[in-house]
Amino acid sequence: MKNFKPLIVIPLYNHAAAVKKVVDAALAYYNSVLIVDDGSTDGGAGSVTDPRATVIRHEKNKGKGAAILTAAKWAKENNFTHIVSIDADGQHYPRDIGKLLDAAKEHGHSIIIGKRNFEDPSVPRASKFGRKFSGFWAKVQTSKTIIDMQSGFRVYPLEIFGKYKIYAKGFGFEIEAVIKALWAGFGVEEVEVGVHYPDKKSRISHFSFIKDNAKLGILNTYLTIRAMMPFPHRKFIENEKGEVISLNPFKVVVGQMKKKENPLHLGVSAAWGSFWGALALPGIRTMILFVGVGWFNLNRAVAFSVDKLAIPPFIPFVCIETGYFLRHGEFLTTVSWKIIGTQFFQRVWEWMLGSLIVAPVFALIVGLAVFVGGHILRKGVIYASEMDG
Numbered sequence: 001m002k003n004f005k006p007l008i009v010i011p012l013y014n015h016a017a018a019v020k021k022v023v024d025a026a027l028a029y030y031n032s033v034l035i036v037d038d039g040s041t042d043g044g045a046g047s048v049t050d051p052r053a054t055v056i057r058h059e060k061n062k063g064k065g066a067a068i069l070t071a072a073k074w075a076k077e078n079n080f081t082h083i084v085s086i087d088a089d090g091q092h093y094p095r096d097i098g099k100l101l102d103a104a105k106e107h108g109h110s111i112i113i114g115k116r117n118f119e120d121p122s123v124p125r126a127s128k129f130g131r132k133f134s135g136f137w138a139k140v141q142t143s144k145t146i147i148d149m150q151s152g153f154r155v156y157p158l159e160i161f162g163k164y165k166i167y168a169k170g171f172g173f174e175i176e177a178v179i180k181a182l183w184a185g186f187g188v189e190e191v192e193v194g195v196h197y198p199d200k201k202s203r204i205s206h207f208s209f210i211k212d213n214a215k216l217g218i219l220n221t222y223l224t225i226r227a228m229m230p231f232p233h234r235k236f237i238e239n240e241k242g243e244v245i246s247l248n249p250f251k252v253v254v255g256q257m258k259k260k261e262n263p264l265h266l267g268v269s270a271a272w273g274s275f276w277g278a279l280a281l282p283g284i285r286t287m288i289l290f291v292g293v294g295w296f297n298l299n300r301a302v303a304f305s306v307d308k309l310a311i312p313p314f315i316p317f318v319c320i321e322t323g324y325f326l327r328h329g330e331f332l333t334t335v336s337w338k339i340i341g342t343q344f345f346q347r348v349w350e351w352m353l354g355s356l357i358v359a360p361v362f363a364l365i366v367g368l369a370v371f372v373g374g375h376i377l378r379k380g381v382i383y384a385s386e387m388d389g
Contacts, residue, residue, distance in 0.1 A: 007071070012035050016044030024050070025093075025095070032052070038058045093196070096194060111157070113148055114191060115190040116148055116195035138179060149174070249309055253306065273302065319354035322357050
């Protein structure tokens with residue numbers, strides 16, 4: 001990746017006994033370190049005296065996520081491209097920073113997670129359970145297997161911040177950031193790293209079993225419901241300059257047409273994307289769309305942009321009406337609490353049933369429109385070239 005400039009970030013909250021060792025070890029491998037003191041009361045940041053380490057302080061404790069957002073803002077202002085977050089408690093080994101940075105250079109637009117080696121006997125059972133629990137919900141919400149959703153040792157490309165809203169400011173930040181990155185089209189990669197948990201007497205944890213687990217439960221409920229809703233997520237792709245841009249279906253398709261790409265190939269790509277965009281299979285249709293693009297060597301930009309044309313309410317409404325007609329022999333003409341509320345699951349079933357008819361028809365219409373438009377534009381470009389010649 002060009003212009004790769006990472007910053008090591010250490011969120012700090014009352015880990016005076018360990019933070020200096022973590023900072024010194026990080027500085028042994030890299031010269032740019034930022035400590036975000038999130039309202040600590042033990043004076044831990046004062047133990048760091050190396051001039052290569054910058055300290056920013058929150059007067060009040062705002063949460064780990066808030067500390068990372070503060071670091072991201074500072075890093076952007078100082079022309080960094082990525083931040084590497086590493087916990088201040090000494091759980092992670094700074095020598096593994098190089099592994100994460102190598103992966104970040106290869107996958108410049110991806111979040112890189114340091115997948116902790118849980119074979120270490122010092123790992124608590126609660127941590128092992130928490131990792132499996134978070135991994136299960138990530139699979140439900142994105143259809144992607146992520147082993148260590150809770151690792152605080154990771155690389156964030158700064159370009160993701162501002163592309164989507166992250167509501168959680170505490171421990172849930174790391175989960176929400178990854179799930180929404182996947183929804184938005186960014187990659188997530190895992191690299192195995194070492195881990196060390198101090199013995200129970202010297203271990204300091206700010207995780208509240210009741211309070212924070214309740215927050216995580218609410219967060220996963222919200223993410224799961226959002227994953228099941230028919231409203232599409234805002235998508236981003238990499239353009240020719242290596243920049244991440246928002247997908248605008250019309251601009252993307254016309255842009256691909258102007259590149260003189262085969263109109264039939266564009267049409268098939270558009271049909272594939274619009275079919276899976278309209279089909280009522282929340283949570284897995286994006287995965288199938290992605291696999292098909294690679295398997296059939298389709299135009300990725302077109303396929304991933306036209307699925308946004310199935311944006312609610314029009315296509316889901318047509319699907320529900322079609323499904324209702326198939327079940328009852330008539331169209332749904334009234335709207336009431338009974339129709340929408342108490343019969344909600346019937347409407348969902350009709351949406352899924354109707355999409356089996358609507359999706360292929362919609363794909364045929366979009367595919368033909370792109371094929372014809374591409375054919376006409378291509379002939380115009382060829383004619384213009386001949387006239388210039």
